[in-house]
Structures are given as structure tokens and as C-alpha cells.
Amino acid sequence: MKRTTTINLAGLVFHIEEDGFQILNTYFDELKRIFSKQDGGTEILHDIEARFAELFKERTNEHKQVVTLEDVHETIEIMGSPQQFEDDDTSSEETNKQNFDETNSTTHKRLYRDKDNAVIGGVASGLGHYFNIDPVFIRIIWILFVFVGGTGILAYIIALIAIPEAKTTSEKLHMQGKTVNVDSIKNFADTVGNEAKKGINKAAEAVKSSLINGVGRKIIRFFGMIFLIGGLIGFVATVAFFVINPNTVFINDQLVQLDVNSAVNLFFAEESLSYWSIFIISIIPLLLIILFGTRLLVGQRLRLKTFTSILVGIWVIAIITITVLSIKSGLDFNEKYSSENTVYIQEPIQELGIKLIENKTEITSSEDVEFNNSLIIEKDSIALGYVNIEIIPTKDSVFYYTITQKSSGRTLKTAKANADAIQSSIIAQDSLLKIDSQYRIPKHTKYRDQKVSVMIYVPIEKTIKIYGNLEDYPVKIHSLNPFNKDDVERTSTWKSTDRGMVLIYK
Amino acid sequence: MNVENTQAQMRKGILEYCVLSILSKDECYPSEIISQLKKVELIVVEGTLYPLLTRLKNTELLDYRWEESTEGPPRKYYTITEKGTIFLKSLKETWMVLENAVKKLENTEL
Numbered sequence: 001m002k003r004t005t006t007i008n009l010a011g012l013v014f015h016i017e018e019d020g021f022q023i024l025n026t027y028f029d030e031l032k033r034i035f036s037k038q039d040g041g042t043e044i045l046h047d048i049e050a051r052f053a054e055l056f057k058e059r060t061n062e063h064k065q066v067v068t069l070e071d072v073h074e075t076i077e078i079m080g081s082p083q084q085f086e087d088d089d090t091s092s093e094e095t096n097k098q099n100f101d102e103t104n105s106t107t108h109k110r111l112y113r114d115k116d117n118a119v120i121g122g123v124a125s126g127l128g129h130y131f132n133i134d135p136v137f138i139r140i141i142w143i144l145f146v147f148v149g150g151t152g153i154l155a156y157i158i159a160l161i162a163i164p165e166a167k168t169t170s171e172k173l174h175m176q177g178k179t180v181n182v183d184s185i186k187n188f189a190d191t192v193g194n195e196a197k198k199g200i201n202k203a204a205e206a207v208k209s210s211l212i213n214g215v216g217r218k219i220i221r222f223f224g225m226i227f228l229i230g231g232l233i234g235f236v237a238t239v240a241f242f243v244i245n246p247n248t249v250f251i252n253d254q255l256v257q258l259d260v261n262s263a264v265n266l267f268f269a270e271e272s273l274s275y276w277s278i279f280i281i282s283i284i285p286l287l288l289i290i291l292f293g294t295r296l297l298v299g300q301r302l303r304l305k306t307f308t309s310i311l312v313g314i315w316v317i318a319i320i321t322i323t324v325l326s327i328k329s330g331l332d333f334n335e336k337y338s339s340e341n342t343v344y345i346q347e348p349i350q351e352l353g354i355k356l357i358e359n360k361t362e363i364t365s366s367e368d369v370e371f372n373n374s375l376i377i378e379k380d381s382i383a384l385g386y387v388n389i390e391i392i393p394t395k396d397s398v399f400y401y402t403i404t405q406k407s408s409g410r411t412l413k414t415a416k417a418n419a420d421a422i423q424s425s426i427i428a429q430d431s432l433l434k435i436d437s438q439y440r441i442p443k444h445t446k447y448r449d450q451k452v453s454v455m456i457y458v459p460i461e462k463t464i465k466i467y468g469n470l471e472d473y474p475v476k477i478h479s480l481n482p483f484n485k486d487d488v489e490r491t492s493t494w495k496s497t498d499r500g501m502v503l504i505y506k
Numbered sequence: 507m508n509v510e511n512t513q514a515q516m517r518k519g520i521l522e523y524c525v526l527s528i529l530s531k532d533e534c535y536p537s538e539i540i541s542q543l544k545k546v547e548l549i550v551v552e553g554t555l556y557p558l559l560t561r562l563k564n565t566e567l568l569d570y571r572w573e574e575s576t577e578g579p580p581r582k583y584y585t586i587t588e589k590g591t592i593f594l595k596s597l598k599e600t601w602m603v604l605e606n607a608v609k610k611l612e613n614t615e616l
Contacts, residue, residue: 047556084554
């Protein structure tokens with residue numbers, strides 16, 4: 001079953017199949033364009049129309065009343081394509097025109113969705129026509145992108161909205177890159193000619209506009225391609241960055257790199273709202289780049305104004321949201337609290353040793369470890385570095401140390417709770433203090449400027465031995481005498497005097 | 507330079523001559539002219555003829571009259587004018603000269 005439509009050809013009525021009509025209509029439009037500028041053009045058109053009527057009449061009778069698509073194709077084949085029967089006297093123009101047609105057939109291509117060969121929405125088949133490759137390859141690439149955090153699906157939806165469907169025959173021909181017919185040279189000559197009469201300035205403009213149609217369009221398309229590809233890559237990367245959660249990939253019970261989610265969780269109060277706001281803020285510009293690229297590619301026909309405004313609107317809302325949340329989180333730094341805990345070492349020792357522990361291993365030699373002051377997400381906690389260490393002489397007779405845990409909070413109460421939640425570790429073993437260089441806050445608590453410092457007080461005339469690499473470590477030794485920092489690199493012994501700590505060379 | 511192009515141009519010049527020649531014998535409507543030209547393989551597509559006929563008519567080498575048809579729209583019957591006959595005559599002379607020239611050149615050995 002096919003729908004038909006009724007046409008009037010040279011005063012005769014024909015029932016014609018709709019797809020056939022579309023083709024015939026395009027054909028006559030082309031004829032009109034070519035012959036309207038020639039002397040006797042209307043007459044030629046009328047003659048041709050009459051001939052079509054005659055040929056259609058031959059193909060219909062009482063039993064076959066409808067002019068079919070095949071009839072139209074057959075008749076057009078008999079009559080020939082419009083450019084074949086232009087009656088030009090000048091041969092040079094003829095050759096020019098043919099060359100022009102050949103080059104033009106590629107530039108005249110436009111990007112459409114091909115619903116006829118579609119699997120879903122004809123995006124892949126349309127792109128296939130455009131780039132002159134088998135749509136199967138495009139589909140494979142697309143499926144690959146689906147596995148990258150589902151980006152393929154999102155990108156497909158965008159393409160579906162952005163790329164128009166080829167509906168009319170003319171659009172279909174443009175999609176396949178077949179030139180419906182061009183008398184662009186003639187058009188161009190006519191325009192320039194007419195404009196020249198009006199004035200040199202206007203003629204120059206016409207040349208300029210023809211440049212935009214030719215070379216200019218190619219350049220625009222090229223940039224469109226770059227924008228589209230760049231946007232898509234950025235899009236995929238961003239989605240992957242946000243969606244793939246490295247929290248699930250633990251190596252040796254800890255994770256070195258910090259993912260967006262954890263970072264957001266650490267700082268912001270409303271985690272998921274902040275997370276998605278940041279996601280939207282990053283993704284929308286990329287979407288706009290993709291849309292911009294597509295628009296450059298397919299030209300002015302894209303009507304994206306509403307869509308773009310919606311995107312920009314969402315983006316602004318996300319920016320406002322994140323600003324409000326930042327201010328809200330910033331208020332959490334309002335109050336400060338610090339708790340102090342002093343421990344006396346009662347044993348009568350002459351020398352106290354200090355060893356640092358990094359990642360639960362003792363540091364014995366300076367080559368063993370490079371201190372990492374970044375924040376590390378572990379399974380149940382977040383490890384922060386470093387614990388500040390100060391070595392101070394004291395007039396007391398015994399060694400003692402003070403652990404200070406500081407934190408901010410919105411109220412003094414929350415600040416105290418945050419400070420109390422810090423886990424720091426100092427193990428006293430005989431004459432040895434093992435200090436963990438990191439301190440931990442429980443997972444799902446916010447980073448509110450938590451800090452830990454350890455003050456070690458050394459009685460005068462007694463010594464302290466510091467093991468390991470302290471070059472990069474914030475050990476503050478209260479000493480009046482200047483000392484060479486290189487000396488602190490290796491294990492060093494310091495003596496407490498009433499003038500401060502003094503390095504003993506051994 | 508491609509062959510098809512040159513062929514099309516040769517054919518085009520001769521086409522004018524042939525159409526006038528056909529019409530010098532009897533008045534015809536386009537379909538009849540087409541079928542004769544197709545028989546001798548001078549035209550491939552019918553569309554070519556219509557602009558040519560209009561041009562010849564506008565330069566007063568041809569004239570036409572309408573006739574009702576039972577099989578379709580009314581037909582234009584073309585006839586050659588006096589001016590056309592004179593034009594045809596001079597074309598014929600040129601054609602003879604050309605035909606002779608080509609034959610002679612092809613048969614002459616260097």
C-alpha cells in the first residue's frame with residue numbers, strides 16, 4: 001500500500017505515488033532553476049512538462065491508474081538529467097561547468113540522519129554517508145563508547161537531537177553526496193554580473209560571499225570537525241573521570257590517587273549534590289563545544305537555541321549551587337579547637353630515640369622512603385601528612401611529649417568533635433618513640449583543617465637520637481646555634497642545653 | 507579534455523542540422539523527431555531536444571502549430587520556415603565540406 005497524490009501536468013490529472021512525486025518535484029525544481037534564466041525558459045519547461053504528461057499517459061490505463069515510482073525513474077531516464085539538456089552554445093563554459101560539478105559533488109554533501117538504513121535513529125548511517133565509510137565501523141566505535149561509562153548513549157542522544165533527518169528526496173541526495181544539480185558557476189557569474197552593475201563594492205561582497213560558500217565553508221567544516229572530535233573526547237574523558245570510581249580499586253589496602261568523589265566528599269557538606277553540580281559544571285561546556293562543532297558541520301539549519309539556553313541555564317544553576325555549598329562548607333572553618341595531651345616518660349633514661357613510621361613501616365635509613373604529604377584514601381579512613389614534630393629543651397628532669405590535635409568546625413562543639421576524631425599514633429617503647437608521620441581521620445568526616453603536632457621536651461644535659469631522613473620532614477629543632485641541614489639527613493643525635501639543642505657529631 | 511565532452515559537442519552541432527533536415531521533409535511533433543533521432547543514435551536523452559527546438563523557433567528557423575491529441579496534451583507540430591530552409595542549405599554545404607575534409611585527411615598517406 002502506498003499513498004498517492006494528484007498532480008496536474010500540462011492540464012492533465014495524474015495520480016502519482018508520493019515518493020515518485022518527491023523525485024519529480026525535485027527534478028522540476030532543478031529544471032526551473034536552470035531554465036528560468038534562459039530565453040524562452042518557460043516555453044521549454046512547458047514543452048518538457050507536456051512530454052512528461054505524454055509519457056505518463058502511455059504508462060497508465062484503466063487498470064493501472066497510478067504513476068508509480070518506477071514510472072518516474074523510467075521517464076526521467078528517458079528525458080535525461082537537467083544538466084544534460086542545457087542548450088549552451090559556448091563550449092568553454094560547458095567544460096568549466098562539468099569540472100565544477102565534479103568538485104562540487106563532494107563539497108555539496110550535508111550531514112543528515114539516514115532513516116532508511118537506520119538501526120536506531122540513522123545517525124551512524126548518516127555519518128557513514130558523510131565520511132564515505134561503511135556505517136558498520138561507526139557503529140562499532142559507537143558501541144565501544146557505550147562501554148566507556150555509557151558515553152556512547154549520551155553522545156547518541158545528542159547526535160539524534162542535533163542532526164536533522166533526511167526527509168525530502170533532495171535532502172537524501174545531499175546526504176549521499178549526489179549533486180542534485182548545480183549551475184553554481186552560472187549563478188555565481190550572474191550574481192557577480194548583476195552586482196557589478198550596482199557597484200564595485202557590492203561585487204566585491206559577492207565574491208567574498210562566494211568565498212565563504214567555497215573555501216570558507218571547508219575551513220568552517222574543518223573546525224567543526226575539530227570541535228566535534230575534541231568535544232567528544234573531552235566528554236568521554238570527563239564522564240570516565242567522574243563515573244569510574246577508583247574507590248573500588250584498592251591496591252595494598254590503600255589508594256594513592258585521589259578521585260573526584262572522595263575529594264568532594266572531603267570538603268563539601270552535601271556530597272552528592274556537590275558532586276553532581278561539579279559534574280554538570282564540567283560537562284556542559286563540553287556539550288556546548290560538541291553542539292557548536294556539529295553546527296559548524298551541518299550549517300545554519302540546526303535550531304539549537306532553546307536546547308543551548310536550557311544547557312546554559314542548568315550550568316548557571318549548578319554554579320550557584322556549588323557557590324552556596326562552598327560558602328556553607330567554608331562556614332565549617334569558623335571555630336577552632338585544639339586538644340592537648342601530655343605524656344611523661346617516667347623511666348630514668350639518658351637518651352630518647354625517635355623513629356618515624358610511614359605507611360605502617362618503620363623508617364630506618366634515609367633512602368627508605370620519600371615522605372608523601374598528600375592525602376591518601378584508605379579503606380576506613382583518610383590519612384593525612386605530616387605530623388609536625390618539635391624538639392624543645394626543658395628544665396624538667398624527665399622526658400615528656402605533648403600531642404596537640406587541632407581542627408576547625410562550624411561551632412566549637414563540632415570543632416572539638418572533629419579534633420577528637422583524629423587518630424594519631426605514638427608508641428613509647430622503653431627509650432624509643434615511634435611516631436606515625438601520618439594522622440588519620442575517619443572516612444566520611446570532612447576535612448576541616450585537622451592538624452596534629454607533637455612537642456618532645458628534652459631535659460637539659462640529656463640527648464635525643466633522630467633516626468632516618470628528616471630533610472623533607474617538618475621537624476623543628478629548637479636550637480640557637482645554626483646547623484647544616486645536611487647533617488639532619490642521616491641519623492643524628494642532639495643534646496639539650498640551656499642555649500637550645502646542640503648537634504653532637506659522632 | 508575528455509572524450510565524452512568532445513563527442514557531446516560534435517553531436518550538438520550536427521543535431522541542429524539533423525533536426526532541420528528532418529523537418530524539411532515533413533512537419534513533425536517532438537516525439538516523432540525524437541524517435542527518428544533515436545533510430546540513428548544521435549540523441550540519448552529526450553530532454554536535449556526541447557531547448558534546441560525552442561531556440562530554433564525563436565531564431566525563426568522553425569514555426570509551429572497546435573494540434574489536439576487523443577493520447578495526451580495538445581501537441582506542437584513544427585515546420586521549417588523559409589529562413590530555415592536557407593539556413594539548412596548553407597549548413598548542408600558546410601557539412602559536405604567537412605565530410606569531404608575528414609574523409610580526405612583520413613585517406614591521405616603522409
